[in-house]
Amino acid sequence: MDTPETRVAERSLSAPEGRRYAIVLAGGSGTRLWPLSRATMPKQLLVLNGAETLLQETARRVMPMVDPARVLTVTHADHRFEVTGQLHAVDPRLASGVLAEPVARNTLPAISWAVARIAREQPDALIGVFSSDHAVADGAAFLSAWQVAEEAAEAGYIALFGMQPTGPATGFGYIEGGAPLQAAGPGSGRRRQAALTVSRFVEKPSLEKAREFLQRGNYFWNGGMFVFRADRFLATLERAQPALSAALPALAAGDRLAPVESYRDLPDTSIDYGVLEHADNVAVVPVEMGWSDLGGWDSLYQQRAKDGDGNVMQGDVVAVGSRNNLLWSDHGTVATLGVENMAVVQTRDATLVCPRDQTADLKNLVTRLKVKHRHLTETHLTVARPWGSYTTLEEGHRYKIKRIVVNPGAKLSMQMHHHRSEHWVVIAGTARVVNGEQEMFLEENQSTYIPKTHRHRLENPGKIPLQIIEIQTGAYLEEDDIVRFGDIYGRT
Numbered sequence: 001m002d003t004p005e006t007r008v009a010e011r012s013l014s015a016p017e018g019r020r021y022a023i024v025l026a027g028g029s030g031t032r033l034w035p036l037s038r039a040t041m042p043k044q045l046l047v048l049n050g051a052e053t054l055l056q057e058t059a060r061r062v063m064p065m066v067d068p069a070r071v072l073t074v075t076h077a078d079h080r081f082e083v084t085g086q087l088h089a090v091d092p093r094l095a096s097g098v099l100a101e102p103v104a105r106n107t108l109p110a111i112s113w114a115v116a117r118i119a120r121e122q123p124d125a126l127i128g129v130f131s132s133d134h135a136v137a138d139g140a141a142f143l144s145a146w147q148v149a150e151e152a153a154e155a156g157y158i159a160l161f162g163m164q165p166t167g168p169a170t171g172f173g174y175i176e177g178g179a180p181l182q183a184a185g186p187g188s189g190r191r192r193q194a195a196l197t198v199s200r201f202v203e204k205p206s207l208e209k210a211r212e213f214l215q216r217g218n219y220f221w222n223g224g225m226f227v228f229r230a231d232r233f234l235a236t237l238e239r240a241q242p243a244l245s246a247a248l249p250a251l252a253a254g255d256r257l258a259p260v261e262s263y264r265d266l267p268d269t270s271i272d273y274g275v276l277e278h279a280d281n282v283a284v285v286p287v288e289m290g291w292s293d294l295g296g297w298d299s300l301y302q303q304r305a306k307d308g309d310g311n312v313m314q315g316d317v318v319a320v321g322s323r324n325n326l327l328w329s330d331h332g333t334v335a336t337l338g339v340e341n342m343a344v345v346q347t348r349d350a351t352l353v354c355p356r357d358q359t360a361d362l363k364n365l366v367t368r369l370k371v372k373h374r375h376l377t378e379t380h381l382t383v384a385r386p387w388g389s390y391t392t393l394e395e396g397h398r399y400k401i402k403r404i405v406v407n408p409g410a411k412l413s414m415q416m417h418h419h420r421s422e423h424w425v426v427i428a429g430t431a432r433v434v435n436g437e438q439e440m441f442l443e444e445n446q447s448t449y450i451p452k453t454h455r456h457r458l459e460n461p462g463k464i465p466l467q468i469i470e471i472q473t474g475a476y477l478e479e480d481d482i483v484r485f486g487d488i489y490g491r492t
Contacts, residue, residue: 026075026132031366032296035350044133068093081386108274109266116252119230137290145287149227152195162220162284168210173222297359406466411459413487420474429466432459
């Protein structure tokens with residue numbers, strides 16, 4: 001298909017075959033899009049800006065430039081199965097490149113670990129590093145900026161994408177651009193600019209300063225996108241962070257799930273503070289590509305299309321006499337009357353109502369929620385698992401009811417519980433069940449009872465999703481009452 005993106009990608013063949021790689025950062029667990037975004041389902045795993053999740057959109061954005069087998073995605077161990085599944089749906093080759101951090105250690109260790117793994121195969125690799133939770137409206141401009149950044153990287157620079165400011169924002173870091181590094185190459189014009197030297201970084205300025213930067217024209221938002229050569233980056237890292245650099249060979253040679261002990265000892269620092277502010281080989285590529293970090297509900301409101309009354313509406317929403325609102329229903333109906341400039345976000349178990357201009361302060365609200373309602377900040381009622389998902393339908397004293405969905409060909413680990421018994425009723429599909437010493441097949445409306453301490457397993461041998469209703473009873477019904485025997489998904 002002939003698109004601006006494919007035409008730009010065709011011009012990108014100046015990079016020698018096999019040297020171009022991409023690193024996608026998917027480890028965040030932000031709270032500024034609560035109640036939709038939670039610890040186990042952060043914003044990069046959500047559908048917010050189109051038909052796919054932000055992670056999937058990011059993967060598709062880089063694929064015109066790089067072989068999917070040369071894309072590494074770094075995430076947290078808690079998210080690796082969901083990340084792997086989402087990437088597999090885009091291209092199965094992407095799923096083989098997932099790296100899982102056992103503990104969160106900010107962007108520098110994540111990037112360095114991935115770079116070290118790439119450098120073992122290709123020391124002079126040209127690597128682009130991109131966040132998985134941002135929106136980009138102009139894919140061709142993104143790919144063109146990547147090409148310009150590669151030219152700077154070949155010259156020994158760590159090149160950043162500098163987003164052209166659209167207003168005097170105070171929530172972003174700024175990059176002051178200096179002299180040009182090179183003349184514009186093929187395809188010159190608005191999208192084909194020269195990279196600039198970086199004079200300095202400015203962290204989240206005052207409104208007065210932000211207005212000054214906007215007027216001067218050589219200040220850009222730091223969007224957290226980088227391009228560099230692997231060997232040059234590792235040399236800079238060795239000078240700036242020798243302890244981290246010394247730990248990389250063992251990590252790079254290890255498994256895709258890093259060991260907790262060695263990873264926990266890595267510095268908890270960003271690439272900006274840990275490397276860029278100490279380096280003298282940093283460049284910036286100015287770019288206008290309709291970028292947004294989707295950092296909160298108001299950012300999402302600015303990004304999305306609006307109706308004639310200025311409302312952004314998602315899901316089952318009825319708005320009468322309401323203007324300039326973000327109205328989002330993930331479950332049930334949201335109805336508003338005479339409401340203006342508000343954010344109303346409803347999920348199955350929580351509802352947010354606040355003025356749109358105060359959504360940036362959600363972090364404080366979530367901190368308070370953690371004291372009395374911690375579960376509302378950590379998980380949704382529907383929880384993804386490597387084999388499918390489960391949804392808590394109801395719970396009370398000594399009982400809990402779930403709907404369990406097992407993907408075709410998938411199965412749960414062999415397990416048992418010390419404190420609860422379970423009753424399974426098949427409502428769709430066919431189940432293969434191990435229950436103690438018995439093995440059986442169950443079809444719709446058939447059931448089995450599993451006493452506590454019985455080993456059991458649920459498997460879907462069919463071609464359609466298996467759905468069961470699980471009724472738990474007992475004195476303790478939390479998820480940590482699971483003893484697994486030889487888990488096939490690598491969990492403990």
